[in-house]
Amino acid sequence: MIRLEKRPTPSRAWTYATPVLAVALTMLAGGLMFAALGKNPFLAIKTIFYDPILGEFAFYYRGQLLVKAGPLILIAVGLAMGFKAGIWNIGAEGQYIMGAIFGAAVGLAFYPAEHWYIFPLMVIAGAIGGLLWAMIPALLKVKFNTNEILVSLLLVYVAEQLLAAMALGALRNPDATGFPGSRNLQQYPAASNPEIWAGTGIHMGVVAALIAVIFAYILLSRHLMGFHIQLAGQSPKAARFGGVNPTALVVFCMGLSGALAGLAGMFEVTGPAGQIAISFNSGYGFTAIIVAFLGRLHPIGILLAGLLMALTYIGGEAAQATLQIPAAAIQAFQGMLLFFLLGVDVLSNYRIRLVKEGVA
Amino acid sequence: MNLDSINWILLLASLMVASTPILLAAIGELVVERAGVLNLGVEGMMITGAICGFAISVETQSATLGFIAAAIAGAAISMLFGLLTQYLLSNQVATGLALTLFGLGFSALIGQGYIGIKGLSAPNIHIPVISDIPIIGPVLFQHDLMVYVSILLIAATWATLKYTRAGLILRAVGENHEAAHALGYKVIRIRLTAIAFGGACAGLGGAYLSIVRVPQWTEGLTAGAGWIALALVVFASWKPWRVLIGAYIFGGLTVLQLNLQAAGFKIPVEYLSMSPYLITILVLVVMSSGRSRAALNAPAELGRSFHASS
Numbered sequence: 001m002i003r004l005e006k007r008p009t010p011s012r013a014w015t016y017a018t019p020v021l022a023v024a025l026t027m028l029a030g031g032l033m034f035a036a037l038g039k040n041p042f043l044a045i046k047t048i049f050y051d052p053i054l055g056e057f058a059f060y061y062r063g064q065l066l067v068k069a070g071p072l073i074l075i076a077v078g079l080a081m082g083f084k085a086g087i088w089n090i091g092a093e094g095q096y097i098m099g100a101i102f103g104a105a106v107g108l109a110f111y112p113a114e115h116w117y118i119f120p121l122m123v124i125a126g127a128i129g130g131l132l133w134a135m136i137p138a139l140l141k142v143k144f145n146t147n148e149i150l151v152s153l154l155l156v157y158v159a160e161q162l163l164a165a166m167a168l169g170a171l172r173n174p175d176a177t178g179f180p181g182s183r184n185l186q187q188y189p190a191a192s193n194p195e196i197w198a199g200t201g202i203h204m205g206v207v208a209a210l211i212a213v214i215f216a217y218i219l220l221s222r223h224l225m226g227f228h229i230q231l232a233g234q235s236p237k238a239a240r241f242g243g244v245n246p247t248a249l250v251v252f253c254m255g256l257s258g259a260l261a262g263l264a265g266m267f268e269v270t271g272p273a274g275q276i277a278i279s280f281n282s283g284y285g286f287t288a289i290i291v292a293f294l295g296r297l298h299p300i301g302i303l304l305a306g307l308l309m310a311l312t313y314i315g316g317e318a319a320q321a322t323l324q325i326p327a328a329a330i331q332a333f334q335g336m337l338l339f340f341l342l343g344v345d346v347l348s349n350y351r352i353r354l355v356k357e358g359v360a
Numbered sequence: 361m362n363l364d365s366i367n368w369i370l371l372l373a374s375l376m377v378a379s380t381p382i383l384l385a386a387i388g389e390l391v392v393e394r395a396g397v398l399n400l401g402v403e404g405m406m407i408t409g410a411i412c413g414f415a416i417s418v419e420t421q422s423a424t425l426g427f428i429a430a431a432i433a434g435a436a437i438s439m440l441f442g443l444l445t446q447y448l449l450s451n452q453v454a455t456g457l458a459l460t461l462f463g464l465g466f467s468a469l470i471g472q473g474y475i476g477i478k479g480l481s482a483p484n485i486h487i488p489v490i491s492d493i494p495i496i497g498p499v500l501f502q503h504d505l506m507v508y509v510s511i512l513l514i515a516a517t518w519a520t521l522k523y524t525r526a527g528l529i530l531r532a533v534g535e536n537h538e539a540a541h542a543l544g545y546k547v548i549r550i551r552l553t554a555i556a557f558g559g560a561c562a563g564l565g566g567a568y569l570s571i572v573r574v575p576q577w578t579e580g581l582t583a584g585a586g587w588i589a590l591a592l593v594v595f596a597s598w599k600p601w602r603v604l605i606g607a608y609i610f611g612g613l614t615v616l617q618l619n620l621q622a623a624g625f626k627i628p629v630e631y632l633s634m635s636p637y638l639i640t641i642l643v644l645v646v647m648s649s650g651r652s653r654a655a656l657n658a659p660a661e662l663g664r665s666f667h668a669s670s
Contacts, residue, residue, distance in 0.1 A: 004449070004667065006667065083454075088453055090457060140641075140644075140645055143649075144645045144648055144649035145648050145649065146641075146644050146645050146648045146649070147594065147644065147648065149400065149453065150587060150590055150591050150594070150640075150641075150644060151641050151644060153584075153587050154584065154587055154588075154591070154637045154640055154641050155637070155641070156584075157583070157584045157634065157637045158634045158637050158638060161630040161631070161633050161634035162630065162634070164630045165628055165630035165631060168628070168630070169628060286461060289457060289461070290458075290461065293454060326468075326469060326472055327468075328465055328466075328468030328469040328471075328472065328579070329465075329469050330465075331461075331464065331465030331468060331469075332462060332465030332466045332468075332469050333465070334461065334465065335458060335461040335462025335463070335464070335465050335466070336462060338454075338457075338458040338461060338462070339440060339444065339455075339458050339459075339462060342444055342448075342450040342451065342454055342455050342458060343443075343444050343448050343450060345448075345450060346448040346449055346450070349449070350449070
C-alpha cells in the first residue's frame with residue numbers, strides 16, 4: 001500500500017525537478033492526444049518544441065517567441081506575488097484589456113500630434129487602467145470580505161464587453177468605413193511600440209517584463225514586503241502576530257498584479273496587436289496563471305516558464321499550419337500541463353512510502 | 361424603445377429556461393462545497409458537458425441520451441480534479457482553475473466538427489389541465505422535462521442533506537473532517553462522490569445550454585455561467601432552496617436584459633450584456649458584507665485538504 005508522509009519542509013531537489021517532470025509527462029500525454037487526433041505524435045511534439053527554435057524556418061519563429069513571452073512573463077510575475085500570499089487574482093485578462101483601453105485612449109486623444117511625452121503617458125495610463133480594474137476586487141475584499149476570486153473573474157467578462165463597446169463606439173476609427181476597431185497605433189509613431197531590434201521580437205513590453213522579473217526578485221529576497229508576502233502565504237497566523245497588515249497586503253498584491261497586467265495590455269495594443277478591436281485579447285491573462293505555477297511562483301522560474309509557454313503558442317501555430325493540428329489542441333495541452341504540474345507537486349511536499357497492509 | 365413590445369408572459373416563461381443551466385450547476389457545486397471541497401472548475405465541467413451532450417444528442421437524435429452523456433462526461437472530468445485534490449493533495453483553487461482552462465480547450469477540440477450544426481428541438485411537455493390555465497400555464501407548466509428535473513433535484517438535495525444519514529455524514533465531513541475521520545467515515549471517498557455528483561450536475565447544466573437553450577455549439581458557449589453558479593452558492597448561503605430563488609432572480613434579470621436588447625433600449629448592447637456579471641458581483645458584495653451571515657454558513661473545512669496523519 002502506498003502512503004504519503006508529509007515532509008517537514010518541501011524537498012529542494014523535487015522543487016526544481018517537478019516542473020521538468022510535469023513538462024515531460026505533458027509531452028507524453030499530449031503525444032497520446034495528437035495520436036488520437038490521427039497525427040504522428042513524434043512529429044507533432046518536434047514541430048511544437050524543436051522546429052520553432054532550431055528548425056528550418058526558425059528565423060521567423062524566434063522573433064515571435066519573445067513577442068508572446070513578454071506579456072506572459074509580465075502578467076505572471078505580478079500574479080505570482082498574490083498567489084504566494086494566498087491572494088487569488090485570476091482576472092488578469094480583464095486588467096490586461098483595461099490597460100490596453102486606457103493606454104490606447106490616451107494615445108488616441110493626442111492624435112495626430114507628435115510629442116515625445118505621448119508614449120510615456122500611455123504607459124502610465126495603461127498601468128493605471130489595470131490597477132484600477134484590480135482595485136475593484138481588492139477593495140471589495142478588504143471592505144466587504146467579498147471573494148476576490150469570483151469578483152476578479154467576473155470582471156473579465158465585463159471588461160470584454162467594455163472592449164467591444166470601445167471598439168464599436170468611443171475609440172472607433174472615425175476615418176474607417178468597414179471593420180470596427182480603433183486607429184492602428186503602429187501607423188502613429190508617437191504612440192507606437194515597435195520592435196527595438198528588427199527581427200528579434202524585442203519591444204518595450206519585453207524589456208518591461210525583464211525589469212519586472214528583476215524587481216520581483218529583489219522584492220521577494222531583499223525587501224520587507226516580500227518577506228510579508230511569503231510569510232502570509234506560508235503561515236497566515238504567524239503573519240498576523242508578526243504585524244503583517246492583511247489589508248495592505250491584499251491591496252498591494254492585487255494592485256501590483258493589476259498594474260503589470262495593464263502594462264502588458266498597453267504594450268500589446270501599441271505593438272504586436274496595433275489596435276483596439278473586439279478580438280484583441282487572446283487569453284494571455286489566463287495562460288499567465290499556468291506560467292506562474294510552472295515557474296514555481298519564483299521570478300526566474302517564471303522567466304523560463306514564460307519562454308516555454310510562448311514556445312507552445314508559436315509551436316502550436318506551426319503545428320496548425322503544417323500538420324493541421326487544431327488551435328484548441330494546444331489550449332488543452334496547456335491545461336494538461338497545469339494538471340500535471342499540480343499533480344507531481346505532491347512529490348516535493350510529501351514522501352512516498354510503501355507500507356505493508358495492516359500495519360498501523 | 362417600446363416597452364409594450366415586450367411580451368411579459370413570454371418573458372416570464374423563458375425565465376425558467378434561462379435559469380435552469382446555472383441552477384443545475386449550482387446545486388451540484390453546493391453539494392461539493394457542503395462536503396468541504398471548493399471546486400472552481402464548474403465552468404470547465406459545464407462546457408465539457410455542453411459539447412458532449414450536444415454531440416451525442418445530434419449523433420443519436422435523442423436529447424435524453426445527450427443529457428446522460430453530459431452527466432457522465434461532467435462526472436468523468438471532475439474526477440481529474442478529485443484525483444488531484446484528494447489523493448495528490450494539490451491546492452483546490454489552482455486545480456479548479458486548471459480544470460476550467462483544460463475544459464475550455466478540450467471542449468473546443470472535440471467540438472470542432474459540430475460548429476454550425478443545428479441541434480434537435482427538445483419537445484416541451486404539456487402537463488394536462490394545469491398547463492391550459494391562462495398566464496400561469498404557459499409560465500410554469502409548458503417547459504421541457506429538464507426544467508422540472510432540476511427542481512426535483514433541488515428538493516432531493518434539500519431532503520437528503522436535511523433528513524438522511526448520508527446527508528448528515530456529508531455535512532460532518534464538510535464541517536470537521538478530522539472528527540468525521542475519527543468516527544470511521546471515509547472522508548476521501550465521500551468527497552470524491554460529492555465531486556462526481558457536482559461534475560454530473562455541471563455537465564447537465566452545460567448540456568441544457570447546448571441542447572435546449574441555444575441550441576447550438578460554439579466555442580466558449582457557457583460564457584461564465586459556471587462562475588455565476590459558483591457565486592450563486594455563496595448567495596444561497598449553502599442552502600438548496602435559496603439556490604432556486606437565486607437562480608430564478610438571476611435568470612429573470614438575464615431574460616429582461618435580452619428583451620431590452622431586442623426592444624431597442626437606448627443603451628448599447630454591450631452595456632446590457634455586462635449587466636448579469638455586474639449584478640452577480642453586487643449580490644456577492646451584499647451577501648458577504650456583515651460577516652455574520654454568509655461567512656457563518658460556509659462549511660468550516662471549505663477548501664482544506666484532508667490528509668490522515670495516522
